[in-house]
Amino acid sequence: MPSLKYQIGDKVMGRWPGSSLYYEVKVLGFDGKSRLYTVIYKDGTELELKEQDIMSLTSFQVRTRSRSRSNSRSPGRRRSRSRSPARTTRRSSSRTAAAAAASAAAAESTPSSRGDAKLKQAAEVKLSPMQQDKATENNSNDKHQRKEENNTASKVNESGANVEADPEKNQGRYNLRRRKDDGDAKAAEAKSEEEEEVSAAPAPAAAAPASTPLDFGGKMGALFWTLFLPAWVLFLVLQVNQKDPSLANFPPALPPLEAFWDPQALGFVVLWIVFQALLYVLPVGKLSEGVLLRSGKRLKYRTNGFFAMVLSAAVAAAAVYQGVDLTYIHSHFLQLTTASFLISTLLSVYLYVRSRSAGPDERALGGNSGNVIYDFFKGRELNPRIKEFDLKFFCEMRPGLIGWCLINFALALAEMKQQNLDMPSYSMILVNVFQLLYVVDGLWNEEAILTTMDLMHDGFGYMLAFGDLVWVPFTYTLQANYLVSHPNPLSLPVLAAIVVLKLVGFYIFRKSNSEKNAFRRNPSDPKLSHLKRIPTATGKSLLVSGWWGVVRHPNYLGDLIMALAWSLPCGFSHLLPWYYMIYFIILLVHRDSRDMNECRRKYGSAWDEYCRTVRYRIIPRVY
Numbered sequence: 001m002p003s004l005k006y007q008i009g010d011k012v013m014g015r016w017p018g019s020s021l022y023y024e025v026k027v028l029g030f031d032g033k034s035r036l037y038t039v040i041y042k043d044g045t046e047l048e049l050k051e052q053d054i055m056s057l058t059s060f061q062v063r064t065r066s067r068s069r070s071n072s073r074s075p076g077r078r079r080s081r082s083r084s085p086a087r088t089t090r091r092s093s094s095r096t097a098a099a100a101a102a103s104a105a106a107a108e109s110t111p112s113s114r115g116d117a118k119l120k121q122a123a124e125v126k127l128s129p130m131q132q133d134k135a136t137e138n139n140s141n142d143k144h145q146r147k148e149e150n151n152t153a154s155k156v157n158e159s160g161a162n163v164e165a166d167p168e169k170n171q172g173r174y175n176l177r178r179r180k181d182d183g184d185a186k187a188a189e190a191k192s193e194e195e196e197e198v199s200a201a202p203a204p205a206a207a208a209p210a211s212t213p214l215d216f217g218g219k220m221g222a223l224f225w226t227l228f229l230p231a232w233v234l235f236l237v238l239q240v241n242q243k244d245p246s247l248a249n250f251p252p253a254l255p256p257l258e259a260f261w262d263p264q265a266l267g268f269v270v271l272w273i274v275f276q277a278l279l280y281v282l283p284v285g286k287l288s289e290g291v292l293l294r295s296g297k298r299l300k301y302r303t304n305g306f307f308a309m310v311l312s313a314a315v316a317a318a319a320v321y322q323g324v325d326l327t328y329i330h331s332h333f334l335q336l337t338t339a340s341f342l343i344s345t346l347l348s349v350y351l352y353v354r355s356r357s358a359g360p361d362e363r364a365l366g367g368n369s370g371n372v373i374y375d376f377f378k379g380r381e382l383n384p385r386i387k388e389f390d391l392k393f394f395c396e397m398r399p400g401l402i403g404w405c406l407i408n409f410a411l412a413l414a415e416m417k418q419q420n421l422d423m424p425s426y427s428m429i430l431v432n433v434f435q436l437l438y439v440v441d442g443l444w445n446e447e448a449i450l451t452t453m454d455l456m457h458d459g460f461g462y463m464l465a466f467g468d469l470v471w472v473p474f475t476y477t478l479q480a481n482y483l484v485s486h487p488n489p490l491s492l493p494v495l496a497a498i499v500v501l502k503l504v505g506f507y508i509f510r511k512s513n514s515e516k517n518a519f520r521r522n523p524s525d526p527k528l529s530h531l532k533r534i535p536t537a538t539g540k541s542l543l544v545s546g547w548w549g550v551v552r553h554p555n556y557l558g559d560l561i562m563a564l565a566w567s568l569p570c571g572f573s574h575l576l577p578w579y580y581m582i583y584f585i586i587l588l589v590h591r592d593s594r595d596m597n598e599c600r601r602k603y604g605s606a607w608d609e610y611c612r613t614v615r616y617r618i619i620p621r622v623y
């Protein structure tokens with residue numbers, strides 16, 4: 001394992017790409033494969049720098065002092081430098097990091113009191129990535145697109161990686177190379193000369209910095225959620241069959257212990273997961289590439305979810321045709337929930353144990369705190385795999401998600417049985433069809449999951465294992481479960497209004513997700529050329545018009561409108577069927593703030609600029 005010159009947390013001077021100017025940065029990590037340090041500037045902009053572009057504070061001071069002595073001996077040289085047009089331009093733009101760096105370097109090289117003041121000023125200057133001329137031409141009225149001269153710019157984009165859209169060729173000009181976690185597939189194809197030169201040395205421990213600050217209320221929060229979430233699921237499951245379900249029934253009257261446990265139910269859950277696993281490994285469907293990982297690798301995923309869904313539906317239909325009574329799922333709901341909980345807990349323990357031997361660059365940045373409970377909850381290993389079998393992807397997209405539809409279908413049969421109906425009620429049909437559409441859409445666009453937060457950033461631990469295998473199938477089915485014993489007849493106009501609401505929500509959800517996916521996969525797609533972008537120092541851009549110019553999370557807005565349409569068919573007699581809506585608001589608001597922090601970390605001042613322009617997070621003019 002190579003020894004590192006700079007350690008995580010070290011304050012050092014980092015050369016600002018494209019210049020000979022140095023700026024104080026903090027070391028965040030090191031990628032052993034590419035041998036690049038991830039550093040953070042004072043405004044939060046992160047870049048990856050080569051070792052030779054970094055200097056320790058002491059050697060920098062020694063160098064700049066000796067330079068300043070030689071500069072003071074040769075004033076002519078200083079004058080000629082300041083006459084350089086590029087330099088003048090850089091200095092004239094006090095809002096750019098290059099300017100800050102220029103001032104910092106100037107201040108450092110003249111250790112006078114005036115110089116000290118300048119240095120301080122430089123450190124306070126907000127960094128803002130430069131933007132290129134062509135984009136300004138294209139969008140002359142776009143206030144985000146400022147002109148900046150930098151002749152060295154194209155040279156410093158020496159990674160050779162395709163810069164996003166054509167009009168943005170130079171937008172990542174501050175990069176020595178693109179950030180490794182860049183989701184742009186094109187960028188990966190174009191391997192930089194620099195990357196090809198580097199040896200494939202194993203990543204040293206420094207590649208996975210310890211997670212700070214902690215999310216979800218920290219260590220105590222993680223313990224709380226680990227215990228509370230299953231208790232809450234049991235509460236919901238026990239409430240839904242009550243004649244008059246209410247929050248006031250907490251704690252609920254518990255059934256005898258035996259009622260929670262049925263080995264047969266466990267057998268069915270295991271069978272279902274194995275069946276889904278078999279469908280997943282079948283060599284049917286596309287092998288899709290995930291985003292570029294810190295290790296420099298890209299994983300491949302078998303995205304045959306839609307096929308798995310169709311086959312599962314066929315098997316369920318055949319089973320019903322053969323006389324299998326699927327209402328078993330309703331009558332054994334509690335036992336099935338407990339069995340799934342047991343499996344998710346065992347899986348989480350396995351995931352935690354194996355994460356201890358995961359390499360540093362295989363760990364999620366967010367679940368690597370060193371605290372057992374926190375890391376167990378949040379997930380330590382980013383992409384745990386058994387050979388090619390990706391556990392996180394499989395659990396997120398298959399048994400729980402397809403299971404959700406199977407359970408809904410079984411609940412519709414249970415409603416018919418319990419209420420002596422020839423066909424399910426309109427409310428039940430709406431809930432079933434709406435949620436089926438949601439799941440089928442997710443599976444049809446399965447590749448898109450590869451650029452979501454869970455797949456890109458979150459480790460696989462208890463939170464997701466429990467979420468995927470227990471939370472989704474047993475609480476997302478609550479509306480259908482509620483309708484089994486709480487009929488809510490709908491008039492045709494109300495039914496039509498709910499359908500319209502669902503379609504509006506679905507349209508916003510699908511269009512906005514597709515726009516972002518298309519942009520991340522191929523930013524130079526001509527279909528997206530009308531969209532305005534803010535370049536960032538990572539080389540990626542942020543959409544600032546289209547759906548992503550309306551609010552910062554238009555996909556959440558669509559999702560929330562759909563959630564409303566799922567609860568409305570259940571009426572207003574009880575709060576229970578509205579639980580999903582309430583939970584979802586909390587989940588998405590929290591997710592939005594997690595994402596805001598992550599994007600702020602990644603994109604620094606470009607993100608601030610995006611937030612200044614797109615002021616609302618999820619609901620236009622409200623939030």
Ligand SMILES: NC(=O)C1=CN([C@@H]2O[C@H](COP(=O)(O)OP(=O)(O)OC[C@H]3O[C@@H](n4cnc5c(N)ncnc54)[C@H](OP(=O)(O)O)[C@@H]3O)[C@@H](O)[C@H]2O)C=CC1
Binds near residue numbers: 183452513516598
């Ligand atoms: N039903 C359910 O239980 C749940 C459903 N969901 C749904 O899943 C979907 C995915 O959600 P989630 O993963 O949370 O988040 P997003 O799909 O919204 O992904 C967020 C990422 O998008 C990128 N991004 C943000 N702003 C911009 C912009 N202006 N231009 C370009 N890229 C941008 C950033 O990543 P980068 O820049 O690195 O590409 C950011 O980290 C959503 O539709 C959500 O509603 C989510 C959670 C639960």
Ligand SMILES: CC(C)=CCC[C@@H](C)[C@H]1CC=C2C3=C(CC[C@@]21C)[C@@]1(C)CC[C@H](O)C(C)(C)[C@@H]1CC3
Binds near residue numbers: 396442463471472
């Ligand atoms: C309280 C708790 C344990 C929360 C865990 C959260 C998970 C249940 C959700 C996190 C992100 C999810 C996504 C979907 C399901 C719920 C979880 C796992 C999703 C697969 C549903 C279908 C969508 O079309 C989707 C693919 C966009 C979506 C992705 C995120």
